[in-house]
Amino acid sequence: MRHAPGEPHVRAGDAMILWQRTDDPLARAHALDSGAQDVVGPWMHEAEAAARIIRLAQGQNPRLVRGDLVIDLLERRVERSGRAIPLLAREYALLLHLARHAGQPHSREDLLRSIWRLDFDPGTNSVEVHMSRLRAKLDRGHQWSMLRTVKGRDYMLDPGAGA
Known part of the structure; x- marks a missing residue:
């Protein structure tokens, strides 16, 4: 199955799972008719989306692809433009969250x-520190930054900035 450039998808061997930003049954039916093995999105719980991807993988290696960023969901490995990026657990969780919602700004509170x-602000700069470390690891050595600060307070992953 072919997909539009920049369209969020996960590959598990030959299987392709598309990420649909909004719950659109007609678009989902079209994607399935066109060869997608499944379509997941924000209308379902993250555990359900992960279970669908793992079910389709069945011993294969599912990947979340955002532009030149590849996240191996089972091995928890990250690479950009073919270069491995070692991340700490919290950095990986932060990147995975932003990648699952690519193009959408996320506030510090979110x-x-x-x-x-946490349902409260502990008054620390932990988010800023982790974003800074993640940005340094993810964007260093590249011509454009995937991690963006929006209006000086929100953060987002922009996989298409360099396209």
Whole structure:
């Protein structure tokens, strides 16, 4: 199956799972008719999306692809333009969250809730520190930055900036 450039997808061997930003049954049916093995999106729980991907992988290696960024979901490895990027557990969780919602800005509060599992602001600069470290690892040596700061406070992964 062919997909549009920059369209979020996961490859598990020959299987392709598309990420649909909105719950659109007609577009989902078209994707399945065109050869996608499954379509997942934000309308379903992340555990369900992960279970669908793992089910299709069946011993293969599912990957989340965003532009030149590849995240190996089983091995928890990350590479950009073919270069391995070693990440700490929290950095990986942060990148995976941003990659799953690529192109969408996330506030500091959203990241505290989603990654740190905090429903309050502890008054630390932990988000900023982790974003800075992640940005240095992910964007260093590349002509354009995937990690963006939006309006001075939100963060997002922009996989198409260099395309």
